[in-house]
Amino acid sequence: MPTRKKFVAGNWKMNTTLAEAKALAAAVAKGVGADARVTVAVCPPFPWLTAAGEAVRGSAVALGAQDVAFEKKGAFTGEVSPAMLLDAGCTYAIVGHSERRHVLGESDAAINQKVHTALEEGLHVILCMGETLAERERGLQERVFQRQVFAACAGLTDEQFARLVIAYEPVWAIGTGKVATPEQAQEAHRFVRGKLRLLYGDKIADATPILYGGSVTADNAAGLLHQPDVDGALVGGASLKADSFLAIVKAAQG
Ligand code: PGA
16 A cells, blocks of 8 residues: 655635734644654745745745746736745645635636646645535536546646645535535545546556545544545645644644
């Protein structure tokens, strides 16, 4: 059995003041310290990246952005390039979060372009995918997984795959308190890994971490993280308090 290191990332979304972001990042850094058994990342809003990066410096906590531009530079008002994120201290960028797909209308093609641009420039990518409630109710989730993974990963090299993390986030579970059961998560993750195996081979299928996201809390994390194909968690609401986020990190360590 391949061993994949567990990964816990906090997606702060459009929350925190500068002072709160600094304090939260510092508290996470203090709690994690130099312990690198689990990969831990925090993803603050763009304007707080540098300050949060300073707060986690010297700890094992990595910095991530919540999104990234689809082009490398130029006249793209409001966009933030991969090079800027790297300069700000980021290792990771989240791409294709459901709020960007469904609220801001990002297409599979745009997400594929962002994945390519970010990886070409040297970032690691946390690629989000997952079905809506309507799609699950109609039994379409596996078709959606296949389409989203295939579209987002089209054209990646093996070296680029080595910097890709997938996050399965059922839209009906995000911010709703309705977490997927460990069995539902495992079933989805196993399907996605199976597709990776079919499309890209054993090495990529076995090495790619697949995180679960959607109402993960300190109370439900352990059950999800013990599933064989669940390699970690992408945490929204529960990442805004250091105690609950660190409890999820602890569940991943245990
Ligand atoms: P949630 O968000 O943990 O608040 O459900 C998860 C996410 O959107 O990444």
